[in-house]
Amino acid sequence: MPDDRPIKVLVAKAGLDGHDRGVKVVARALRDAGMEVVYTGLHQTPEQVVMAALQEDVEAIGVSLLSGAHMHIFPRLAELMKEKGLDDVILFGGGIIPQEDIPGLEQVGVAKVFLPGSTLKEIVEFLRKAVKEKRGKGKV
Amino acid sequence: MAKAKPQAPAERRAGGDRNGDTPRNGANGAVADAQARWERETYRPAANGTPERQADFRTLSGLPLKAIYTPDDVREAGFDWLGHPGEFPFTRGVYPTMYRGRLWTIRQVAGYGTAEDTNHRFRYLLDQGETGLSVTFDMPTLMGYDSDHARSKGEVGLGGVAIDAARDMYQLYEGLPLDKLTASLTINCPAAVILAFYLDAAQRMGFPWSVLGGTVQNDILKEFHAQNEWAFPPAPSLSLVVDQVEFCTQQVPRWNTISISGYHMREAGATAVQELAYTLLDGLTYVQACVDRGLEVDAFAPRFSFFFDIHNDFFEEIAKLRAARRIWAREMQRRFHPKNEKSLLMRCHCQTAGVSLLAQQPMNNIARVALQALAAVLGGAQSLHTNGFDETYALPTEETAQLAVRTQQIIAHESGVANVIDPVGGSYFLEALTDEMEAAAYQEFAIIEGMGGMLAAIESGYVRQRIGDSAMRFQKEVDSGKRVQVGLNQFVEGPAPRLETHEFDLQAEVRANERLTELRRTRDHAAWKRTRSELQQAARRGRNLMPHILDCAAAQATEGEIMDALREVHGEYDAPPLY
Numbered sequence: 001m002p003d004d005r006p007i008k009v010l011v012a013k014a015g016l017d018g019h020d021r022g023v024k025v026v027a028r029a030l031r032d033a034g035m036e037v038v039y040t041g042l043h044q045t046p047e048q049v050v051m052a053a054l055q056e057d058v059e060a061i062g063v064s065l066l067s068g069a070h071m072h073i074f075p076r077l078a079e080l081m082k083e084k085g086l087d088d089v090i091l092f093g094g095g096i097i098p099q100e101d102i103p104g105l106e107q108v109g110v111a112k113v114f115l116p117g118s119t120l121k122e123i124v125e126f127l128r129k130a131v132k133e134k135r136g137k138g139k140v
Numbered sequence: 141m142a143k144a145k146p147q148a149p150a151e152r153r154a155g156g157d158r159n160g161d162t163p164r165n166g167a168n169g170a171v172a173d174a175q176a177r178w179e180r181e182t183y184r185p186a187a188n189g190t191p192e193r194q195a196d197f198r199t200l201s202g203l204p205l206k207a208i209y210t211p212d213d214v215r216e217a218g219f220d221w222l223g224h225p226g227e228f229p230f231t232r233g234v235y236p237t238m239y240r241g242r243l244w245t246i247r248q249v250a251g252y253g254t255a256e257d258t259n260h261r262f263r264y265l266l267d268q269g270e271t272g273l274s275v276t277f278d279m280p281t282l283m284g285y286d287s288d289h290a291r292s293k294g295e296v297g298l299g300g301v302a303i304d305a306a307r308d309m310y311q312l313y314e315g316l317p318l319d320k321l322t323a324s325l326t327i328n329c330p331a332a333v334i335l336a337f338y339l340d341a342a343q344r345m346g347f348p349w350s351v352l353g354g355t356v357q358n359d360i361l362k363e364f365h366a367q368n369e370w371a372f373p374p375a376p377s378l379s380l381v382v383d384q385v386e387f388c389t390q391q392v393p394r395w396n397t398i399s400i401s402g403y404h405m406r407e408a409g410a411t412a413v414q415e416l417a418y419t420l421l422d423g424l425t426y427v428q429a430c431v432d433r434g435l436e437v438d439a440f441a442p443r444f445s446f447f448f449d450i451h452n453d454f455f456e457e458i459a460k461l462r463a464a465r466r467i468w469a470r471e472m473q474r475r476f477h478p479k480n481e482k483s484l485l486m487r488c489h490c491q492t493a494g495v496s497l498l499a500q501q502p503m504n505n506i507a508r509v510a511l512q513a514l515a516a517v518l519g520g521a522q523s524l525h526t527n528g529f530d531e532t533y534a535l536p537t538e539e540t541a542q543l544a545v546r547t548q549q550i551i552a553h554e555s556g557v558a559n560v561i562d563p564v565g566g567s568y569f570l571e572a573l574t575d576e577m578e579a580a581a582y583q584e585f586a587i588i589e590g591m592g593g594m595l596a597a598i599e600s601g602y603v604r605q606r607i608g609d610s611a612m613r614f615q616k617e618v619d620s621g622k623r624v625q626v627g628l629n630q631f632v633e634g635p636a637p638r639l640e641t642h643e644f645d646l647q648a649e650v651r652a653n654e655r656l657t658e659l660r661r662t663r664d665h666a667a668w669k670r671t672r673s674e675l676q677q678a679a680r681r682g683r684n685l686m687p688h689i690l691d692c693a694a695a696q697a698t699e700g701e702i703m704d705a706l707r708e709v710h711g712e713y714d715a716p717p718l719y
Contacts (some may be wrong), residue, residue: 010359011719016279016295021408021495024719025529025606026616041717042368043283045291051665064458072294096532098641116499116532117628119619 007127012040012049014077016068020093025139026062029120030127046073050080059131060090062123064106065094070097071104087135088138089110094118145527149703171212183207200410200453203576208573209568213614224688225561229469230560233520234485239558244516246548247272247489249326251300252535253648254655255311258301263318265536268545270661272523273354274324274519275312276300277334284330284371286700287652299535300326303334304700306693310341311717312650318555319348323354324489326401329371331358332380333702336689339392355445355489358384359706361422362401364598364715366408366607371703372710374598382433382687387686389541390439396445399489406449409497409611410438412460413577415449417584418594418603420467425594427476437476441483451493452520455609457512458564459573461488461519467578467691490521497531501627505529517551518564524548534641608719656698663696671695672705679709 011027013020021041038056053061061081065073074093081089085107094114098104102113112126114126128134187207189673206213214223216255223229226236243460248270250261262273276282282294288298296302303309313323325332325396335356340350360377363370370377384396402410402419423444430440433434446464450457469487472478492512497505513526526547528540536544552558564570588597597603598702617623624630675688685706692702 016283016285016291018279018283019301019408020368021608025409025611027719028608028612029615037719038716039719041715043291067295068298069279070296095533099532099638118614121619121700 006034006036007060008036008038008056008058009060009062009127010038010040010049010051010056011043011062012024012064013042013066014044014046014049014063014073014097015065015069016043016063017095018042019066019095020064022066023062023064026064026094026120026123029103029124033122033124033128035127046076046080050084050086053081053086054084058089060092060127063091063093065095065097067091068126070095073102074105074110079123081109088125088134092126094123095108098130119122124125145600151689154556171210173670175210175212186405194592199412199456199573200451201456201580203352203413203456203573203580207574211221211568212587213568213572215704217573224655227486228473228481230392230465230485232565233467233499234487234522236254237559238520239517239552240506240561242360243271243552244521245272245322245521245526246270246472246545247322249274249276249491249525250541251278251322251326252642253274253297253645254302254651256309257297257645257648259312259316261538261541262313265541265545266316266321268542269549270545272322272324273313274326274525276326278302281330281334281699282327282369284333284699284703286656286698287695288656289700294364294649296652298644302648302652303337304652304698305659305696306337306340307659307696309334309400309579309654310344313338313341319351319399320701323352324353325356328363328367328369329358329377330360330703331356331360331700332384332686333693333699335384335388336693337699339692344459347465349392352545354391354393356398357399357401357447359398359401359426359447360402361425361594361598363639364713365405365422365603366410366420367404367714370709370713370715373713374595376706377711377713378595378677379682382429382435382660383684383686385426385440385443386433386435386684388443389435393443393611396443397440398423399445399447400426403449403491405448405607406451406493408607409609409614410607411581412451414451414584414606414610416460416464416467416577417581417588418582419446420464420471420659421585421588421594423468424475426474431476437472437478438480438483441476441478442471442480442485446486447490448488448490448521449493450490450516450521452496452508454515455570455573456513456577457495457515457576458519460509460568461516461521462570463563463578463581464488465583466574469471487522489525490516490519490525490647491525492516492527494527494531497527497529498625498628499532501631501633502529502532502636502639504627505531506543506547509550513547514551514557517557520562530639530641533639534644535641537642539640539660554699563605600717604718631659659696659698668692668701669696671697671700675702676705676709679706 027037027039047116093113161335223231225233250267251258274542279295281303285292287302387396388395400423402415406415465486469484472484490511509526514525528536528544621629630641671691678688
């Protein structure tokens with residue numbers, strides 16, 4: 001039986017970076033695409049992001065970072081997600097992230113990094129596909 | 141998309157004659173007749189034969205564009221209504237001689253690593269010919285946290301320079317002639333602290349405060365609208381802004397106490413019209429707050445300055461600056477009746493739009509920045525920052541920063557545009573567009589003042605949400621291809637070449653933390669404790685905090701410590717997570 005629950009996503013700004021144009025546009029796009037979006041607001045610590053993800057029982061966490069702190073924040077997030085038993089939650093991100101850092105991020109469990117120039121459609125389609133796969137795996 | 145409408149020859153826009161019957165210009169309707177004849181005999185046949193590229197042409201902010209503009213589109217006949225440079229309402233320029241007398245300041249914002257690193261970049265930029273200093277700080281400093289705060293981990297010295305104490309400001313400006321160079325400090329919620337550090341450092345360097353010229357951004361309202369660098373709730377934040385105005389008015393008379401900014405709202409998605417309206421309203425809100433404090437408008441208003449974004453729509457940006465000058469002069473006159481004409485001047489710094497630059501085919505950004513810089517100059521900016529073409533990748537390297545400076549120098553010395561004052565003034569299109577933007581801004585004024593003003597708009601989130609709406613609209617236009625972005629959705633190539641970009645120095649955090657440890661170990665702890673207690677007492681009693689913050693700075697308090705002391709009194713702002 002196809003699982004057509006709406007996808008629930010946490011969209012977050014982690015660290016001190018306050019540039020929220022992109023994350024808010026993404027949040028609106030996901031909402032317009034029928035997903036249930038929880039936006040954390042700004043200045044979240046990795047701990048706060050993971051706590052919110054746990055409380056809201058989301059299937060995916062999207063993190064926006066433009067400050068250069070991604071190599072600190074994403075690994076910490078991945079670590080905390082593992083600790084809290086959220087390894088099956090899809091972690092994705094976007095912002096100003098150098099191309100050469102992406103393999104390192106993928107290694108710690110970031111499923112996808114959306115660089116400048118990504119379209120909203122791409123992000124929606126990625127999530128739909130990734131969540132579908134995840135739900136498929138979850139079924140016995 | 142709207143269908144093409146045949147345009148009546150004398151069709152008007154807001155600010156002009158709407159009935160279309162009676163032309164404003166041209167004796168006996170001669171202009172209207174000539175235009176009608178051209179449309180009938182020449183334009184319509186051509187447009188019918190080869191349809192125009194779009195059914196509907198608009199500026200970037202959505203204002204409709206006619207095919208061509210005539211004297212009838214200019215609000216009044218004759219010449220006097222437009223005014224003159226250096227005279228009310230300053231549409232044509234704030235100063236009588238403008239760039240013929242003095243070119244705009246080349247003021248490139250810089251900041252990374254620790255103070256010595258940025259001092260090095262300052263010297264480099266001065267060697268390249270920049271004429272004013274500007275610094276930006278790392279996220280911890282911008283948010284009022286020390287480099288060793290838990291929240292600062294991984295963020296120190298990345299987006300700007302790490303400044304923790306007054307001695308860091310001393311190192312930042314070491315060896316530079318602060319009596320001859322103006323310095324801009326891009327700082328907001330901890331502006332009072334960083335300003336105090338600057339004043340403390342300048343004093344130690346032997347410069348009396350009376351000779352110091354510069355600017356502290358200190359524009360907290362736009363933080364609540366867009367940039368999100370807040371600490372305390374709006375009321376105590378605004379009070380601290382006024383503290384700095386009051387203090388500098390008496391003690392640092394050449395200092396620009398606020399840089400009332402549209403740039404950040406624009407970067408967050410605001411249209412040019414929104415940027416114009418919200419920036420000027422923020423400015424009027426500050427003037428009112430200072431008047432409410434009991435300050436004389438002529439004592440402080442001459443030292444209010446502005447900061448605008450310069451985006452891609454060339455003529456819209458020029459018109460925006462001209463409309464801004466006119467609106468500010470008129471509203472200051474009408475609302476506050478200053479006696480000193482300097483209180484009416486909308487002097488501005490401009491920065492080319494970071495958000496307009498693309499990661500794809502980054503060298504294209506050189507062309508974008510050049511055009512934007514030209515618009516700023518034709519718009520009459522007092523100082524200008526041009527972005528590096530690697531803006532979407534990292535902070536500028538020396539090479540990209542140099543090229544950005546050269547761009548301004550080429551405009552200044554080779555293009556000829558600086559040799560005539562307001563050279564595009566009188567263009568039928570430009571004057572019509574200036575009028576339209578002015579009218580559109582006034583519509584926004586009416587909406588926001590109708591809801592109780594900017595502080596009410598912050599509380600309701602009105603400005604934030606309108607900016608977010610514009611951002612969403614823009615993204616959809618780009619994604620659909622309706623809004624062309626060269627190299628991104630048209631004229632696309634393969635993957636971008638690997639650029640040599642600025643290397644982020646992850647060791648800056650280590651160095652900064654070592655300095656902090658040393659500072660805390662060696663300072664007079666009792667002095668800090670005393671000044672901290674006095675600061676908090678003054679904050680609770682609603683006193684001007686600047687003298688107390690200066691005392692803390694002299695006692696080697698850190699920025700984070702001073703901000704924490706104030707957080708204890710004022711509380712921390714928690715914005716509702718609207719999107």
